[in-house]
Amino acid sequence: MPLKPFKTIGIGVAFSPNLKANLYEAARLSLYFEAKLVMIHIGEQSEEKLNKLKLILSAFNKDNLEYEVVFKSGNPVDAILSTAKEKSFDLLIIGAAKRENFVKYYVGSIARKITRQAKCSLLLLINPSIERLPCRHIVVNGLEDPRTEQTIASAFYVASKLNAEQLTIVEEIKQNQIDIKVDDDKSLRHANIIKARISNRETSRINHIIEELPKEHTNNIVIKSQPIFGTQGYSIGHYAQIKRADLLVMNAPTKMTFWDRLFPHDIEHILTELPTDVLIIQ
Structure with a gap:
């Protein structure tokens, strides 16, 4: 294993209520792993968006966090996977969804497609926090x-x-x-x-x-x-x-077939109901 297995970390950025918590988690991990952080936003580029991201990450200026913002259009799955390839991601961070009225988390349809197709390692976060847990x-x-x-x-x-x-x-x-x-x-x-x-x-x-x-x-x-x-x-x-x-660390799934999706096994059980944060190593 290389001394620094995660040199470039990616995260999809949506301007949602979880934005600050997601960015804080990604920034901390980038610093711990001495990695560059690449943020992908599916949408039009604007000064307002860039300034908002810059303001949130200003908390990490003292730590010399290295980061970049990529704006993409089109299908979110294709856009994130293509950016992961272009920027040579070693790790892609994905947020999990919470089931309504339940304290349970799962991987949504877009995230699941990315999980099945990504060529890099993945970190599925169930409960991102501004304060480090x-x-x-x-x-x-x-x-x-x-x-x-x-x-x-x-x-x-x-x-x-x-x-x-x-x-x-x-x-x-x-x-x-x-x-x-x-x-x-x-x-x-x-x-x-x-x-x-x-x-x-x-x-x-x-x-x-x-x-x-x-x-x-x-x-x-x-x-x-x-x-x-x-x-x-x-x-x-x-x-x-x-x-x-x-944290649960797992092998990446092997190539999925139609029957694998019909009769879930291995990683598919984890994606259906995440027990905790999950790191999938590619």
């Missing part, structure tokens, strides 16, 4: 997948930059790996032995990944490993929710 606990997937090593490395990098206190690596293990019908004490013991073996194997695999990471990213944080048997995507989202994690 500490990021104490990060949960990251530990799936047995070629992309997982990069995802775990990114999670530790983010944890070190945000001064997180704990990072939990969750290994979601499919129930069919046990493949035993439990109908008496003997079969239950056998199933538990297999579960323990799988858990030990997974923990050993994860420990090997951690050993290869830069020590400055792993030294000052409590590291936990948690095997979970269940449905991928849903299980880790539920775990992050009940543990009140501040």
Whole structure:
């Protein structure tokens, strides 16, 4: 993993009530990651809009925040994705929508299309704040997948930059790996032995990944490993929710097919109901 995985951060800008909170979150992250911030507005350019953005970000002048504003017209999904490509975004920040009358967040249709098509990493924010809220606990997937090593490395990098206190690596293990019908004490013991073996194997695999990471990213944080048997995507989202994690870090989805959308799995479970802020590593 490069020393600075997020050199350019992008965010779509709408002049909505959440504008200041969204920009404060994006600006803080840009400073933590020593990155340039690129704001994309779908609409006509005007001095009034530029001055409003400049006024909000003036709070970060003392920190020498580097930023740029891009004005685009046309389809929001196409405009944001094309800008992400032109400006070589490493990270794109997207705000989640809140369900009416519920304390639940989800990814709207435009954001979901961007999430499925973006070639860069994505940060889905459920509750942007003007005042910085500490990021104490990060949960990251530990799936047995070629992309997982990069995802775990990114999670530790983010944890070190945000001064997180704990990072939990969750290994979601499919129930069919046990493949035993439990109908008496003997079969239950056998199933538990297999579960323990799988858990030990997974923990050993994860420990090997951690050993290869830069020590400055792993030294000052409590590291936990948690095997979970269940449905991928849903299980880790539920775990992050009940543990009140501040950030969930996941592998980017593989190429979606029609059947993937019809029968959601992995990241689709997360997008349907966000348990917390979600960082998707591309």
